[in-house]
Amino acid sequence: MKCVFVFESVHRVMKAEKLLKGKGIKIDLIPVPREISSDCGVAIELSGDSEAEALLILRENRISVVDCYTRDLKEKFEKKKEIPRDGDVTHEH
Amino acid sequence: MIYFDNPATSWPKPPQVKEAMNKFMEEVGANPGRSGHSLSVEAARIIYEAREALSVLFHVKDSSRVVFTLNATESINLALKGLLKYKDHVLTSGMEHNSVMRPLRDLETKGIEVTVVPCFEDGTLDPREMEKRIQSNTKMIVLNHASNVTGTLLPIREVGKIAREYDLLFLVDAAQTAGAYSIDVERDKIDLLAFTGHKSLYGPQGTGGLVIGERINEREMTPLKQGGTGSRSEFEEQPDFLPDRFESGTPNGVGIAGLLAGVQFVLGKGVEIVRQNEMALTQKLIEGLKEIHQLKLYGPENLNDRVATLSFNFSHLSPSEGAFRLEKEFGILCRPGLHCAPAAHHTIGTFPEGTIRFGLGAFNTEEEIEAALQAVSLIAQER
Numbered sequence: 001m002k003c004v005f006v007f008e009s010v011h012r013v014m015k016a017e018k019l020l021k022g023k024g025i026k027i028d029l030i031p032v033p034r035e036i037s038s039d040c041g042v043a044i045e046l047s048g049d050s051e052a053e054a055l056l057i058l059r060e061n062r063i064s065v066v067d068c069y070t071r072d073l074k075e076k077f078e079k080k081k082e083i084p085r086d087g088d089v090t091h092e093h
Numbered sequence: 094m095i096y097f098d099n100p101a102t103s104w105p106k107p108p109q110v111k112e113a114m115n116k117f118m119e120e121v122g123a124n125p126g127r128s129g130h131s132l133s134v135e136a137a138r139i140i141y142e143a144r145e146a147l148s149v150l151f152h153v154k155d156s157s158r159v160v161f162t163l164n165a166t167e168s169i170n171l172a173l174k175g176l177l178k179y180k181d182h183v184l185t186s187g188m189e190h191n192s193v194m195r196p197l198r199d200l201e202t203k204g205i206e207v208t209v210v211p212c213f214e215d216g217t218l219d220p221r222e223m224e225k226r227i228q229s230n231t232k233m234i235v236l237n238h239a240s241n242v243t244g245t246l247l248p249i250r251e252v253g254k255i256a257r258e259y260d261l262l263f264l265v266d267a268a269q270t271a272g273a274y275s276i277d278v279e280r281d282k283i284d285l286l287a288f289t290g291h292k293s294l295y296g297p298q299g300t301g302g303l304v305i306g307e308r309i310n311e312r313e314m315t316p317l318k319q320g321g322t323g324s325r326s327e328f329e330e331q332p333d334f335l336p337d338r339f340e341s342g343t344p345n346g347v348g349i350a351g352l353l354a355g356v357q358f359v360l361g362k363g364v365e366i367v368r369q370n371e372m373a374l375t376q377k378l379i380e381g382l383k384e385i386h387q388l389k390l391y392g393p394e395n396l397n398d399r400v401a402t403l404s405f406n407f408s409h410l411s412p413s414e415g416a417f418r419l420e421k422e423f424g425i426l427c428r429p430g431l432h433c434a435p436a437a438h439h440t441i442g443t444f445p446e447g448t449i450r451f452g453l454g455a456f457n458t459e460e461e462i463e464a465a466l467q468a469v470s471l472i473a474q475e476r
Contacts, residue, residue, distance in 0.1 A: 009324045009337050010126030011157050014141035031129025041323050042129045042137070 100452035168287035216245030243392035244402030253282030296352030404448035
């Protein structure tokens with residue numbers, strides 16, 4: 001099972017990429033999967049089991065994840081309901 | 094050849110700027126962040142790094158608040174037209190460039206009130222004169238950080254303090270200072286910082302930006318243009334978040350790659366060192382010009398009140414004749430005339446003839462100053 005993070009803007013994806021890679025978390029940048037959104041941007045896929053750690057790092061740096069999805073072995077995406085939308089940190093200030 | 098037209102566009106550029114642009118064209122070249130493929134992502138990374146580097150330079154906490162534009166002019170237009178509304182009042186100085194005056198004169202015809210606060214003949218401004226003219230409907234103060242005509246520094250820190258005290262927005266035109274003089278948007282209480290990439294940041298033409306401070310709600314600021322951003326593509330409405338709200342259409346990726354290298358060059362040297370070097374040359378130049386009696390020099394006496402730009406006139410030649418001869422006979426490239434700043438020339442008393450302007454950059458040398466002084470002296474003495 002892999003986890004995919006979707007962000008509001010490419011800027012935040014870039015910031016998140018740098019932060020997560022800097023902390024040694026294995027990630028891939030992938031085109032936002034069609035199943036998630038018709039958006040033409042990029043998303044971050046976590047390859048290991050580091051979802052909780054990654055979310056913590058992002059929250060500490062006030063980068064909100066708009067949505068988080070899991071990808072199962074059949075390549076089906078499922079939106080994770082328990083992932084906080086960081087309602088109080090929707091904008092970086 | 095001696096290049097003294099740095100206030101228009103700095104030249105030459107550090108070699109790493111050209112290398113970064115070449116690398117972008119050869120190895121990156123794709124549309125930043127519009128697709129998930131590796132070249133698109135690499136282009137997006139470069140733009141992200143440029144925003145970060147500029148945030149370090151200007152002390153911006155959140156780099157998403159650095160919005161890229163074509164130049165300072167576009168940034169100023171975005172700030173003024175995006176925020177000023179019918180019946181608002183805006184204050185500015187008598188030393189502004191047309192990048193400020195023309196949009197303001199246009200806004201005036203649309204019911205926005207404009208007051209131009211007079212400056213002294215050397216281009217300096219008494220901040221109290223600004224404060225005196227604040228009205229109940231004043232929304233913004235727009236101020237040139239340094240004059241592109243005389244190099245005079247305007248008191249942005251004092252005016253920033255006044256703006257904050259009266260809860261006004263403060264827009265600074267840093268076209269002549271970004272990279273050449275210390276700027277801290279927090280310390281200087283700047284809400285909007287308009288900068289260009291191709292002068293003292295040593296980037297290419299067609300790069301610039303606007304820092305949109307945290308006191309501004311970007312949702313209430315109107316973009317100059319709408320269009321594709323690579324984000325929220327399923328919606329036909331413009332995004333309301335930064336930087337996308339103000340960055341529609343494919344950006345100048347290759348230019349921004351060059352700008353990043355230019356900003357890194359400045360950060361590597363340190364703004365204070367760049368300034369010290371430029372001002373040492375400026376001092377030598379001013380002292381030499383003062384000894385030539387047939388000249389009239391403009392701008393403040395005190396070196397601390399200026400950047401490395403100065404204006405002068407021969408008593409027997411028009412500015413354009415003087416500049417033409419300086420190039421033809423001595424290989425000195427400079428700019429005569431009004432420098433797109435009629436207001437500033439009115440203030441210093443040189444409208445409509447203008448002046449000859451010498452503007453130094455990081456690559457000028459003492460030998461060039463000596464050669465220029467000799468050239469000016471020879472032309473002046475023939476009278």
